[in-house]
Amino acid sequence: MDRLLVLCRHGESEWNKLNLFTGWKDPGLTEKGVAEARAAGQKLKALGLGFDLCYTSALKRAQTTLDLILAELGQTDLPIVRDQALNERDYGELSGLNKDDARQRWGEEQVHIWRRSYDIPPPGGESLKDTAARVLPYFEAHIMPDVMAGRRVLVAAHGNSLRALIMKLEGLTGEEIIKRELATGVPIVYRFAEDGAILSRQDLAA
Template sequence: MRTLILLRHGESAWNARNLFTGWADVGLTPRGEEQARDSGRLLRAAGLLPAAAHTSVLTRAVRSATLALEAAGRSGIPLTRDWRLNERHYGALQGRDKSDVLREYGEERFRLWRRSYDAAPPPATGAAHAPATPPASAPGSGSADDPALPRTESLADVTARLLPYWHDHIAPGLRAGRTTLVVAHSNSLRALVAHLDGLDPKELLDLNIPTAMPLRYDLDEQLRPLVRGGRYLDPGAAAAAAAEVADEGHRSSRSTR
C-alpha cells in the first residue's frame, strides 16, 4: 500500500478578506500559520510520516508545507516546489471580492467559474492582473508580461498542466513506497482529487477542499484509491470547513463577520 497526503495551505491574507487569489502571491494570516502547524500535529498523531513532499511556488503553500513538516517532526525531508501545483490562474477575477463578483454576475456564472471543469474566468489584462512575482519555473522567460504565462485557467487547463508533474515526479516516489505529502491549493487539489477518484464534471461541481485539513489516500499498486474520496484525518472539522468554502461569496470576509 502507498500513502498520499493532500493538504491545502492554511488561511491566506486574501482568504480572510474574501478575495479571489489565483496566482497572486499572498502570505498566510497568523491563523493560517497556526492551522498549518495543527495539520502537522495531526500527521504526527496519526503516525503519518512523509518521506517526500511537493508544493507549489506560491508563498502560502511553501510556508504551510514548511510549518506542517516542522510540526510533524519531518523538516529534514526533501520539499520540491513546482509551478504546476500552483492555484488555478483566476484571470480578471484575481483581487476581486467574491461577494461583489457573485452580485455582479449571478449565482450560476459564479458557480461555473469557481467549480465547473471547463469554464475559465475572463482573462487578466495588463500588468495589474499579472502575478507580482512570476513563478520561477513557469513556462517562458519569467517576466510578468510573458505571453507564455496563462492569463486565466479553467480546471481543465489546471489538470493539463498538473498531471505531467503527478506522473513524472509524484507517482514514481509513491510507487517506490515513499509516503508523500502534497501541499497545494483549492483548485490544483480539486484537479488531483478528480484524477485519483475519476470524478465526472457534475461531481466536481460539489467538491470543495478546506484549508489545512490533511486528506489521506491509501493507494493500490496502480495508484488507485482504496477508498474513493480518501479520508480526512479530522472528518468532522473538514466537512464543516468545506461547507464554508462552498459558501464563499455568500458571506463577507472573516475579519468583518
Template sequence: MEHHKHTLVLVRHGQSEDNERELFSGLRDPALTPRGVEEAGTAGATLRTLGYRFDAAFTSRLQRAQHTLALILAALGQSDLPVQADAALNERDYGALAGLNKTEARARFGVEQVRTWRKSHDAVPPGGESLAMTGARLWPFFERTIAPRVRDGACVLVVAHGNSLRSLLMRLDRIDPRHIEEVNIGTAEILVYRGDAASPALTRAAAIAPKMCD
C-alpha cells in the first residue's frame, strides 16, 4: 500500500445524539448514536481501502470526536497510534443555543437570526463564539502543531467538528468569509489535503462521503 506523505486528512465526527435530535451541541458532550458508530467505522474502512497509514492523529476534547477517531484507527489496525486531544479543536461554543432544538431556537430568536448565528463568519450567539472566534483559537494550534508534521512528510489525521473544521477550511481553501455560509461538512465526511516540503500551502485533493449500508 502507498504511504501518503505530506498528507492531511480531516474527518468530521459521526452522528451524535444531538445531531439525531437536531439540537445545537457546541461544547455539550453527547455520545455517538449507533448510526454515528457505523459512520465512523465506514470512514475507517474507506481509508483502509485507500491505503492510508497515519503517523499522527489529533482530535478535540469532546467524546463524539474522540470515539470517532478511535473507531477509525481500529478499522485501520492502528489503535496504538498516539493521539493528541486539544480543546483548540473543540466545536464552536453555541452559548445560549446549546441544547436547544433548532425549531425551538427559530421560534425563540427568529428564523433569520438563527440562520445568521449558525452559518455566518462573524455573528456571535449569546454567550458563545462566532466562526471567526473559533478559527482564532484553532488556527494557531494548527500552524504550531499539525502543519509542521505535514510539511515534514507525515500523514496526519484530524477528527473534529462541523464548525471547527469549517473555520479551518476557510484558511486551507481560502474561502471568503462572505461565502462560508455555503460550506457544509457531513458527518464522517473525509477531506484530504496534500502538500510538499517546498511550500507551506496545502491543496484539497479529495472529499469523500463514506457510503453507508441502508
C-alpha cells in the first residue's frame, strides 16, 4: 500500500514579489509563480508520482498552484477539497503592508518577533501556534486518515500552514519549525509506514 503525502507551498504571489505581508489576502501568482507551479508538476511527473485526492486552501494562489501542478501531471479530474483551515497565517493589521514600512512603524525588533516567534501574534492576527491550532485538527481529522488508508494525497497550501503540518509530522519544536524555510513551488514528498512513521522524506528543490 502506497501511503504518500506531498506538500507544496504555492508559487510566488504578486504580494511576495512586492514584499507585502499577505496572510488571508488573496493576490494571484506572478509569472514566476506560475512557472514554479508548473515546474513542481514536472518534478512530480519525472518521479512517476500520481495522486488520488488533493487538498488546498480557500485562497487562489494555492488553488492556482494546485491546478497548474495537476495540469502538468495530466490529472485535472481529481477530487479537490478546498478549506480555509489550510489558509496562510492571518497577519492581522500587518496584512497588505510592506515589510519595510512595518519595520518603520513598529520597529525592526518588534516586527521580527511577530514574524519569527512561535507564539506571539501580530495585532489582530495569528501566531504560528495559533495557525497550528487551526490547521492540525483538520489535518488529523481529514488528510492523514486519507494517507493512512492508502490514498496518494497532494496538499497545496502556504508557508505557515505547511510549517504547522511539518512540525507535527517531523516532531519539531516551535523553535525548530520557525527556522525552517519553505521555498515557493517546491514539493516535499513523504512516504509513511503502516504505523504512521515516516519512511522517507524528499525535498524536490532544484
